[in-house]
Amino acid sequence: MDAPSQSLNNVADQETFTVLVTGANSGLGFAICCRLIDEFLFSRPQSQALHILYTTRDGKKSEDTRVRLNAHLQNTLREANGKTMGISLLLEKRVKFEGVLVDLAQLVTVKALAQQLLQRRQKLDAVVWNAGIGGWTGTNWPKAIWTLLTDIIQASTWPTYQNSEIGTLAKQKGLATTEEKTPPLGQVFTANVFGHYMLTHWLSPLLDSDSRIVWVGSITGLPNFFSLSDLQCLRAHDAYESSKRLTDLLVLTSDLPSTAPFTQTFLPTPPSTPKPKMYLTHPGILATSIASVFFLLEPFMVAFFYLARWLGSPWHTVTAYKAAVSACFCVLAPAPQLEELEKRDGKGKWGSAVSVAGDERVARTETEGWGFCGKAGEVPSGSMTAKAGRHRGMKETGREEREEFEVLGREVWREMEALRVGWEGRLGKVGQEASEDF
Template structure:
């Protein structure tokens, strides 16, 4: 396999997730059949990488047969809660590639501690659509730090990916596209500017996605002007993610699905349920079908017919967030200037 060949390079962080897998297959479906494609799979562990590659290969063989001989695979092991791992991933990419066409930032880590079942029942009875659209009964732990002494969710979902982009920006220059995956729940109320690392926040996941929104709007114009990189902000709506399954049993999982379908039937446009529909907005952005100046969401009608929703975002505080992140970036540039490890070790 020649990694230096003239192929379309697609890098998806968190490829092993439901959304990551569906972004991969939708990109393969939509790219033309006149050029080879290199799909760079990422995960924290080698077994997950192998599983992702096998799953995607199987899908190609069954559903996109015209792409069988056009797609080759590479992988990068990266843990965004580990700055050395991020640096190692950059080093490996820089050795092997001169250009990356698409980067999907699909980081979605939380520090969940369970479900407040009394609150869940109360919310479902009071307003079932709201209960499965903006749930407040998911319990998140506070004060969780990474081994780098950064807020773990902040590092996993915001600073780690931002630092990764900072290091590989030259590979994305001259036409590359970045797609940040935000959330439907990235609301202002979940972020305090006195707690940007989200260590005191009981809603650190939602707060991290609010930071993603602000970072996008603070940087997309500069990336376009200085590096000719097109950056987009999207959210996948609501779908069956695997990240919370450990807190659900057979009955509560299918009960959740029933509520999802009920919410869709009652008019909720964001209950996509399917990871394939959820991947609509990320892939549409990558294919140049959306605007950089708006947040774009995956949505569907009662029958599952997919469409896009364009949303404006209140960008209050975006420059303060960028200043903080950039100062942290300089700090870590200094800390990491002499450290390189091999990301191909399992």
Template sequence: MGTKRVAVITGANGGLGYAIACRLLDSIPSSVPLTIVITARHLRKAVETISRLRAYAKGRDLLTFDYVLLDLTSVSSINEVSNQLLSRYTHIDYLFCNAGGGDFTGIDWPGAFVEILSGPLNALTHPHFKVERCGRISRDSLGWVFQMNVFANYFLMKQISTLLSGGGRVILISSIESRIAHEFNPEDIQLTHSDQPYVDSKKSLELLHTAIAKRWADELGVLIYITHPGICHTSIMAEYLNFLTTFGMLCLFYIARWIGSPWHVVSPYNGALAPVWAAVNAVPEADPVEGVTYASASDRLGRCYVKRTDDVTDEDRKNAAILLEELDKLVQDSLERVRLESS
């Protein structure tokens, strides 16, 4: 019997998060005691997810589940979840920072049609036709998308760093769409003036990784990997698609894969390969945490593998330092906000 392991997966109630939980169950031997802590915004979703995972792992005796209710757009919620984890556990082996979202308002269908006809592979890999709302602010007076996708992850990591220290692994999940992000703007760190805050937030998440990966590894013994799931079918744009457009999208994904795209892994389970591999199988001596993104990829026949990309520049490192300074200030401001609310 192996040493008990504890994994926390944010946003595990569907899509990539649920697939990460399933792939984790398939990657860790059943002889190893394992606790999976899922986060969800609502109790019903948490209970349903645990029920589904129990059925998936039927017959696995050394498996337990736990949940916490987490709202990434509320610093009070993040702080409360941190306190719950600190009170329940002495160590966390894996933290998958999967939850997040975008403030999408629709799809520019004429633009999508033109873009796909002009360059189908590029359009299906780096689409510009998803329409995002600009300027949404959270209840904490932060950029809404920035808070969900960047700040909330850092705040949670900081709050439970003692549980991660000495061997814990944090898996940050970016997106291949970060390749079309705007240049980092120190005057708009919270992305409230960006017309594509979701895309830009994923680039900011990569900058955060650049800023802290080596420091946390050296000072805390925490390995932080940045990964992305390739391109797979999730529910992030589901409200703007119907049966026919969803079917058409999946057909285009398979076509893109067949004509040579390594990124169209199609299913969330395939997309979960790189995040789970980084948590369970990556070897620090051979798989460095700094300056590398590990992505889920696939060959033409759908055989998946982890693809490594090295694309951190000196400019990225400079911008990463600026971002980290702002994030540390926001952490202090948030802790003060929580203190005042509880007094």
């Protein structure tokens, strides 16, 4: 693959805040990088610089992303300069972006990225696990039209008209193993969850107790899509929704004592040293290429999304920049604020929501079986999404459901750790050999 691309901005002699964002060449990932630049420049002291490491799958996408990120930065600087003459030079020096390559569905490349970053020994202040695929193969148009016309908010938030194949695998290339047959890895499972999971483990030496691991989930991961006996969803159609429920289960239970035997091997830290924290976010519903809608139909998709918002849906963020608000909040919010909120109310899913007029904000989001904050029956005061943003079939979370969620979360951690150990055995630990490009 081509060499990673790098901006020319200079961040020497400044305290650097480094963020790794996956899947940054389009949609939400690109917008997260743009929003991070804007929020960082105007909320952090002049003495701090931002270093964004963004991932793409090839060198051409990396270079294209660098050009577009630079255009965004220049635009932000022009606006700032309009307000305060001469400020842009000072600001420009505080941002650096750099492309790195990874295909999360190919574990050899995940390992190569980890190896490359480990060799630099540069602390990661935050990682944003955004990259993902839907795995859909088409649309059931009659059902889509009928449900969108008769039940627009529900149908455009929790669509039931996308077709997908069962059991699509991510065949692993470049494995040096003597095994005759390696265990299967589901394509959606690996791209959305397992590639990130392996990367987190391998990068753990670069993460300290202040580092944040921000996962991009979804509101579509309802419990019926996930089964522990089919962790990768290889035997059912809903691999995307299953992967997002799996993300909920992993992140929301990650601080519980009951999952500690597994989180300790996943993110090894010396005894009594706090681990980096995992945060769960979702971007609401936005128009991106993940839905693979035929380009002539895209304006209709966007129109339906706006209509849903005007009819009262808090989740139709529609544009990627607004949708990026929750992930950027989890990266940049001052530690006392974020930690206090999670300590006071409990751990939960941080969602991107909008008002009817389109003003975006971060909203605590209900997860079936966990509630808003892991406490049965409790709704955070002032929640604006408690009624409007609920799936019609969502069950109340009582004590029993909350307990079941935790038990399932623990089993999920057990399975994921077993899978990780197996694949680490096949791929070899990072740090044992020189990094190679792929």
